[in-house]
Amino acid sequence: MVGALILLVICSIGLAAPLLTPLDPGAIDPAFRNKVPGTEQTVRAADGTKTTVTHWMGTDSLGRDVYARVIYGARASLTVGIAVAAISVAIGLGIGLVAGYFRWVDAIVMRFMDGLMAIPAILLAIALVSLSSAGLAIVIVAIVVPEIPRVVRLVRSVVLSIREEPYVEAAIAVGTRTPLILVRHVLPNTVAPLIVQATYIAATAILIEAILSFLGVGIPPQTPTWGNIMAEGRTLFRVFPHNILYPGIFLALTVLAVNMLGDGLRDTLDPRMSKRL
Amino acid sequence: MSAPVLEVRGLTVTLPPDADRRLAVSDASFAVDPGEIVCLVGESGSGKSVIAHAVMGLLPKALAASAGEVLLSGENVLAASQARLRALRCTQMAMIFQEPMTALNPVMRCGDQIDEVLATHTKLSPAKRRAKVRETVRAVHMPDVERMIASYPHQLSGGQRQRIMIAMALVLEPSLLIADEPTTALDVTTQAQILSLIRELMRARGTGVLFITHDFGVVAEIADRVAVLRRGELVEVGTMRRVLTTPAHEYTKMLIDAVPSLTPRQRAEAAAPVVVRAEGLCKTYVRRSWLGRAGGDIAAATDVSFEVRKGETVGLVGESGSGKSTVARCVARLITPTRGRIVVGDADFASLSRAQLRALRRRVQIVFQDPYRSLNPRRTVGAAIVEGPMNYGMPHREAMARAHELMELVHLPPAALDRYPHQFSGGQRQRVCIARALAMSPDLLIADEAVSALDVSVQAQVLALLDEIRQRLSLAMLFITHDLRVAAQVCDRVAVMTRGRIVEYGPAAEVFAHPRDDYTKSLLAAAPGRHFAFGRAAG
Numbered sequence A: 001m002v003g004a005l006i007l008l009v010i011c012s013i014g015l016a017a018p019l020l021t022p023l024d025p026g027a028i029d030p031a032f033r034n035k036v037p038g039t040e041q042t043v044r045a046a047d048g049t050k051t052t053v054t055h056w057m058g059t060d061s062l063g064r065d066v067y068a069r070v071i072y073g074a075r076a077s078l079t080v081g082i083a084v085a086a087i088s089v090a091i092g093l094g095i096g097l098v099a100g101y102f103r104w105v106d107a108i109v110m111r112f113m114d115g116l117m118a119i120p121a122i123l124l125a126i127a128l129v130s131l132s133s134a135g136l137a138i139v140i141v142a143i144v145v146p147e148i149p150r151v152v153r154l155v156r157s158v159v160l161s162i163r164e165e166p167y168v169e170a171a172i173a174v175g176t177r178t179p180l181i182l183v184r185h186v187l188p189n190t191v192a193p194l195i196v197q198a199t200y201i202a203a204t205a206i207l208i209e210a211i212l213s214f215l216g217v218g219i220p221p222q223t224p225t226w227g228n229i230m231a232e233g234r235t236l237f238r239v240f241p242h243n244i245l246y247p248g249i250f251l252a253l254t255v256l257a258v259n260m261l262g263d264g265l266r267d268t269l270d271p272r273m274s275k276r277l
Numbered sequence B: 001m002s003a004p005v006l007e008v009r010g011l012t013v014t015l016p017p018d019a020d021r022r023l024a025v026s027d028a029s030f031a032v033d034p035g036e037i038v039c040l041v042g043e044s045g046s047g048k049s050v051i052a053h054a055v056m057g058l059l060p061k062a063l064a065a066s067a068g069e070v071l072l073s074g075e076n077v078l079a080a081s082q083a084r085l086r087a088l089r090c091t092q093m094a095m096i097f098q099e100p101m102t103a104l105n106p107v108m109r110c111g112d113q114i115d116e117v118l119a120t121h122t123k124l125s126p127a128k129r130r131a132k133v134r135e136t137v138r139a140v141h142m143p144d145v146e147r148m149i150a151s152y153p154h155q156l157s158g159g160q161r162q163r164i165m166i167a168m169a170l171v172l173e174p175s176l177l178i179a180d181e182p183t184t185a186l187d188v189t190t191q192a193q194i195l196s197l198i199r200e201l202m203r204a205r206g207t208g209v210l211f212i213t214h215d216f217g218v219v220a221e222i223a224d225r226v227a228v229l230r231r232g233e234l235v236e237v238g239t240m241r242r243v244l245t246t247p248a249h250e251y252t253k254m255l256i257d258a259v260p261s262l263t264p265r266q267r268a269e270a271a272a273p274v275v276v277r278a279e280g281l282c283k284t285y286v287r288r289s290w291l292g293r294a295g296g297d298i299a300a301a302t303d304v305s306f307e308v309r310k311g312e313t314v315g316l317v318g319e320s321g322s323g324k325s326t327v328a329r330c331v332a333r334l335i336t337p338t339r340g341r342i343v344v345g346d347a348d349f350a351s352l353s354r355a356q357l358r359a360l361r362r363r364v365q366i367v368f369q370d371p372y373r374s375l376n377p378r379r380t381v382g383a384a385i386v387e388g389p390m391n392y393g394m395p396h397r398e399a400m401a402r403a404h405e406l407m408e409l410v411h412l413p414p415a416a417l418d419r420y421p422h423q424f425s426g427g428q429r430q431r432v433c434i435a436r437a438l439a440m441s442p443d444l445l446i447a448d449e450a451v452s453a454l455d456v457s458v459q460a461q462v463l464a465l466l467d468e469i470r471q472r473l474s475l476a477m478l479f480i481t482h483d484l485r486v487a488a489q490v491c492d493r494v495a496v497m498t499r500g501r502i503v504e505y506g507p508a509a510e511v512f513a514h515p516r517d518d519y520t521k522s523l524l525a526a527a528p529g530r531h532f533a534f535g536r537a538a539g
Helices: A002-015 A066-101 A103-117 A121-131 A136-162 A166-173 A178-215 A226-233 A242-269 B048-056 B082-088 B110-121 B126-139 B145-149 B158-170 B188-205 B216-222 B240-245 B250-258 B324-331 B354-363 B381-391 B396-409 B414-418 B426-438 B456-473 B484-490 B508-513 B518-526
Strands: A039-044 A050-055 B006-014 B023-032 B037-041 B064-072 B093-096 B176-180 B208-213 B225-230 B233-239 B274-285 B298-309 B313-318 B339-344 B364-367 B444-448 B476-481 B493-498 B501-507
Touching: A002 A066, A002 A242, A066 A103, A066 A136, A066 A178, A066 A226, A066 A242, A103 A136, A121 A136, A121 A178, A136 A178, A166 A178, A166 B364, A166 B381, A166 B426, A178 A226, A178 A242, A226 A242, B006 B048, B023 B037, B023 B048, B023 B064, B023 B208, B037 B048, B037 B188, B037 B216, B048 B064, B048 B093, B048 B176, B048 B208, B093 B158, B110 B126, B110 B145, B110 B158, B126 B145, B126 B158, B158 B188, B176 B188, B188 B208, B188 B216, B188 B518, B208 B216, B216 B240, B225 B240, B225 B250, B233 B240, B233 B250, B250 B456, B274 B324, B274 B476, B298 B313, B298 B324, B298 B339, B298 B476, B298 B493, B298 B501, B313 B324, B313 B484, B324 B364, B324 B444, B324 B476, B354 B364, B364 B426, B381 B396, B381 B414, B381 B426, B396 B414, B396 B426, B426 B456, B444 B456, B456 B484, B476 B484, B484 B508, B493 B508, B493 B518, B501 B508, B501 B518
Parallel strands: B023 B233, B037 B208, B037 B225, B093 B176, B176 B208, B313 B476, B313 B493, B364 B444, B444 B476
Antiparallel strands: A039 A050, B006 B023, B006 B064, B225 B233, B274 B298, B274 B339, B493 B501
8 A cells, every 4th residue: 555655645745735835836036046956045034034945846947946836736736636536437437327237328328438538638628728718627627528438438347247247136136226226236346446447547637637737738837736847847958857857756656656556446446355354 | 907097195285374274185195097087076165176286287376285295107296397297298197177168279279279289299290180180089079070170169069169178188198187077067968978978088098087076976977986075185985886875974975965866756736826827938039230130039938838836846947058047037027028928926927017017026036046146245145135125115124123034044143144245155145045035025936046056065955945945935936957856856847948948847756757858858868877866865
């Protein structure tokens, strides 16, 4: 459960960001641009007292503290990851259950899903952003739409095998109504693979959000997200690699942690393993 | 007497530390002579497959042979290197498995698979290898040799696939053949053919055979000597006739007594009212394509008629694919019959609407074959039992009280109600399934191969339970089975099915003693160990 541990640490970093740095991630300081990590700066507060702050990860081309931006950026990334996973699983589960259990709607629903699956998240995001304004909600919608068919396909395939199980037939034989069969017998047995899938979706979503922000079609640049920080640091990458390096490390670590959590959950939720627990 | 082909001396195999017992096999010793068939008999988990795999050098890493030796023509297999083992397999010892479909490579032609064995172990030229393959396939009595050689495994029947496996095992004329439940997945008539084939080939080539089985009928049919295994211990070794007629060990005696006899029990003719009557039942599966019917309809059941009276058990007997399960599922209305009537009381089950059906569902209940899949793994057995009654409005408290009674009725501790299915053994799960069906107070209980997946001793217990319940509640029972022995013991009347039709229907005693239909005759003639009177205790 190393993955869960790393993820917990990153989550708490995001939540406790104001406590971890006195600096405002949005504060621009033209005099203090492009400093290397570890540079110290003396700041004069409004009342005249001087304090020395250290830019642990340097500053970017607008003089903003990269450390502050990275830890605040965890908020956006994790929000996107969790929201996308939750929304796409919730919608996909419902559609998948219906498509898998009621054979007559299956063909129609699945062809529609195939259509959705063909839409690339990045193009959809560009289209949505150009239709309205850029923002967190648009990014989430853009990533959720192409993820739903993946969830639907998974749920449907699991449901297709479960509906043939004798225990489902036994439930029919004792007169259990169809909605109850779905909730009592089918749903609990689809949860295990679904939770695992959800973690992979979360990892993908965090990555796509970073890509969208990097391309400038995601969350607006004043909001710190790992993608934004990297996009900002792109131009001076050869001279000041820290602008891309640190958010990159956090991004890689988070995605790795989520994937490890998914693998761990898969092993734990496997019925063959749960016998031993 | 020549030296034994295989000699196992004090073989001990240790299980991983978290297993239910310490040793998979403890101190097992026996020998197989050339041209002799030694049957290793035991229930599931007795360690019989572990012995077979130890001999082949195929033990999984988690299991280790900690003591003893396995001598194959004098050479200790346990001490042999991987390279030596590879050389020994096929040339000196060969193995055939229970499920020939999974043991054969699905994307390789059967002939090529046999040829591969030759190419690996001999330096014969391709032309000679081809001739040898043809000769071997002919030796296992395959019709149309050329076509069989060019076929893929899925194009053959189960029996033909097993013949290919045997041909593959014997192509290099090994001195030892290990057969791990080779006929368990086959129908009785096919089983009889495979057994006689194995016998014939052994006699002709002087191969020693270690034959693993759980079925005493098969033992009586094929064995020269028998070794009985219980939880890793060899409890008895002796000649077949001696072990089957005068078993020395209590366990052997219990196993043999648990085998149902082929002679039906005498039952009083039931004059009770008819509970269920099937009239001209048909179920046809239509193959559909995008453009409507694609043709090639499959008639799973055709014109099936029978009736079940109160307190009576009617057996539907047949081989796989005979349509018996289709009929069972039609009667329970899990599938809708294409034509015909199923009269339960005064309602026609076949034509009821969904709403009407729901109100009447409780009158017909079904127990399935696979005890591992018929209970939802994520719900307690208590929840499974009370589900039905609560669907029909019984309050939870009352339903739980009834579940307590039912658990006692099926001889399980009522305290086990809040346990999950995986905490029970196969036999116990089947009892839970019976309790779940009885919770509905049905008029008719359908047992669809309900004891087929169970060990013979557990099977005897579950059969006794079913019989007890039938008498106590004077329940009507429709008993679906492929096992003639079970049918003989349980059923008052039997209907023999083949290719979706009932070919013979009458009192069990009558059908078993004087079969009229040719198919019934061949079925009875194929029953393994039919010359042997089993189950004296049960009768």
